Each structure stands twice: as structure tokens, then as C-alpha cells.
Amino acid sequence: MSRKRHEPHEEHADESWLLPYSDLMTLLLALFIVLYAASAVNTSKFEEMSRAFKTAFNSGISILDKGSITEDDMLKRRTAEDLNRMDDGKKSKTREALKQQEQQNLEKLKKDLDKYIQKNGLSTQLETQLNQSQLLITIRDNALFSSGSATVKPDSQKLATAIGNMLQQYPDYEILVTGHTDNQPISTTEFPSNWELSSKRAINFMKILLQNPAFDPQRFSAIGYGEFRPLESNTTDAGRATNRRVEVSILRNYVEPTSDSNDITLSAIANEGKKEE
Structure with missing residues (x-):
């Protein structure tokens, strides 16, 4: 019997590498296109984008929220910034003029x-x-009160009225009236301590000032410090006499920072909540 002789099949080369190779070529082509596009960037567009980012960062406005920013938008914002600077300059000059007038x-x-x-x-x-x-007016207690009393002497009421008449020319200032005593203790039914005595003296003097209808009571306040703000030592008669006093403070509206904490505190109390006119 004759056997059939089969011819061997031709083996084909493995071409599976062509697929990743073509992908690689595609990626390289895309890379070169991107590199070319980056090298040929429009300078004017790049500068516009740079200004847009700068404006957004300086103004606190997100370009994602506002979209693209045109040159007109940037011009308007620059104009607004210039106007704000001009307004600040005018306010500064106005404040300086008001300080000089004060x-x-x-x-x-x-x-x-x-x-x-x-x-x-x-x-x-x-x-x-x-x-x-402030402008500080210091009045010795013997000019206003009898010893241990908070009632203003009849003759001294003329003094308070005269001071009020001079103050009424300048009604736009805060007025602070403070009472002070020496360290000699007092203990009466009306005044259990120097706190009550100094406070009542300040209030009574302030009431005489407020008899002038030109004054706004909202600009007045009275405080009693007792013996705790002495000007002199309380070890001598002269020192104690100096410490017994009523002070009338006409507080400035325009105060520069100073090292005197008391002055700053007084100004802060007087001007709290008040808007600059």
C-alpha cells in the first residue's frame, strides 16, 4: 500500500509585536505634536492668561468662578483699585485736616x-x-465741696456753669467727669467708702454741666476712682489735698497711639461704637 506523503506546512513568523509597536508610534507622534504646539504658543494669549491669574490672585476672585477675564474686566478692576487708593488718600488728608482743626x-x-x-x-x-x-481740667475739691460732702457749694455752681458755657462751643467731644479722694477712710450712711463719695461728687458736678441745654447727655459720663488714682503721696496734708479733686476730660476724637495706657483706655471708652464723621 502506498502511503500518502504530506508536505510540511509553512510556518508563519510571529507578528504579535506589531500591535504594541503601533501603539508606541502613535504615542510618540502625539508627544511630538504636543511639544510642537507648546513651542509655538501664542505669546499674547500667554501674557493675557498670566495677567488673568495675577488679577485673580490679587483680587481674591477665582477665575473658575468668573470664567475668562477680558482686558476690559482687568481695566475696570485696575481703575477701581486706583479709585480706592485715591479715596484712601483723600480720607487720610481729611483726617489730618480734622486733627489740625481739633x-x-x-x-x-x-x-x-x-x-x-x-x-x-x-x-x-x-x-x-x-x-x-484730652484737655484735662482739674478742680480741687475744696473749691466745690465741703469736707465729706458731695453737694456742690452754691458759689461753686457758678464755676461749673462757667466751664459749661465755654465747653458748649465744642459740642462734638466726649466729656468724662471723674471724682478722686485721698486715702482717709469715710464711713457714713450716705457714703460707706470713698468709692461712693468720689462717684457722687463726679455725678453731681456732671449734672450741673448738663443743665446747659446745648449739651447732649449721651456724650457725658461720670466715674468715681476713690483714693486709687493719687497724684501725690497721701502721707502729707498737702499731698492729700492735691489728691482730692474732680477732673473734667474733653477727649480727643483723633488720637494717635501713645505709651500712656490710661490715655488710650479713656479714648477707647469714649469712642467705642462711634463712627468717624
Whole structure:
């Protein structure tokens, strides 16, 4: 029997590598296209994008929220910023002018008070002092009250009225009236301690000032410090006499920071919640 002879099949080469190779070529082509596009970027578009980012970061506005920013938008914002700077400059100049006017007002008021003191021979009972926070009028207690009393003497009420008449020319200032005593204890039915005595003296003097209808009571306040704000030592009669006093403070509206914490505190109390006009 004859056997059939089969011819061997031709073996084909493995071409599976062509698929990843073609993918690789595609990726390389895409890479070169991207590199070319990056090298040929539109300079004007790039600068516009740069300005857009700068404006967004400076103004706190997200470009994702606002979309693309045009040159008109940036021009408007720059104009607004310039106007704000101009407004700040005007406010600064206005504030400086108001400070100068306030200084002139307080200097004139001090001059008028000093003239009144000199004319009426009150130099040993009254004195004035102008500092960075206030115009301070100091009145010795013997000019106003009898010992241990908070009732203003009838003759001294004229003094309070005269001071009020001079103050009424400047109604836009905060007025703080403070009472002070020496360290000698007091214990009566009306005044259990120097706190009550000093507070009542300040209030009674303030009430006489407020009899002037030109004043706004909202701008007035009274505080009693007792013996705890002495000017001199309480170990001598002269020192105790100096410490017994009523002080009237005309507080500045425009105060620069100082190292005097008391002045800053007084100004902060007086101007809390008040808007600058």
C-alpha cells in the first residue's frame, strides 16, 4: 500500500509585536505634536492668561468662578483699585485736616479757661493740661465741696456753669467727669467708702454741666476712682489735698497711639461704637 506523503506546512513568523509597536508610534507622534504646539504658543494669549491669574490672585476672585477675564474686566478692576487708593488718600488728608482743626479748638478752649482762671483768681484751685488724648481740667475739691460732702457749694455752681458755657462751643467731644479722694477712710450712711463719695461728687458736678441745654447727655459720663488714682503721696496734708479733686476730660476724637495706657483706655471708652464723621 502506498502511503500518502504530506508536505510540511509553512510556518508563519510571529507578528504579535506589531500591535504594541503601533501603539508606541502613535504615542510618540502625539508627544511630538504636543511639544510642537507648546513651542509655538501664542505669546499674547500667554501674557493675557498670566495677567488673568495675577488679577485673580490679587483680587481674591477665582477665575473658575468668573470664567475668562477680558482686558476690559482687568481695566475696570485696575481703575477701581486706583479709585480706592485715591479715596484712601483723600480720607487720610481729611483726617489730618480734622486733627489740625481739633488741635486748634482745644488750644483755644484751654486759652479761654486759663483766662477765666486768671481773671477770677482761681489758679490755686483750677488748672488745665492739654495732652495727646484730652484737655484735662482739674478742680480741687475744696473749691466745690465741703469736707465729706458731695453737694456742690452754691458759689461753686457758678464755676461749673462757667466751664459749661465755654465747653458748649465744642459740642462734638466726649466729656468724662471723674471724682478722686485721698486715702482717709469715710464711713457714713450716705457714703460707706470713698468709692461712693468720689462717684457722687463726679455725678453731681456732671449734672450741673448738663443743665446747659446745648449739651447732649449721651456724650457725658461720670466715674468715681476713690483714693486709687493719687497724684501725690497721701502721707502729707498737702499731698492729700492735691489728691482730692474732680477732673473734667474733653477727649480727643483723633488720637494717635501713645505709651500712656490710661490715655488710650479713656479714648477707647469714649469712642467705642462711634463712627468717624
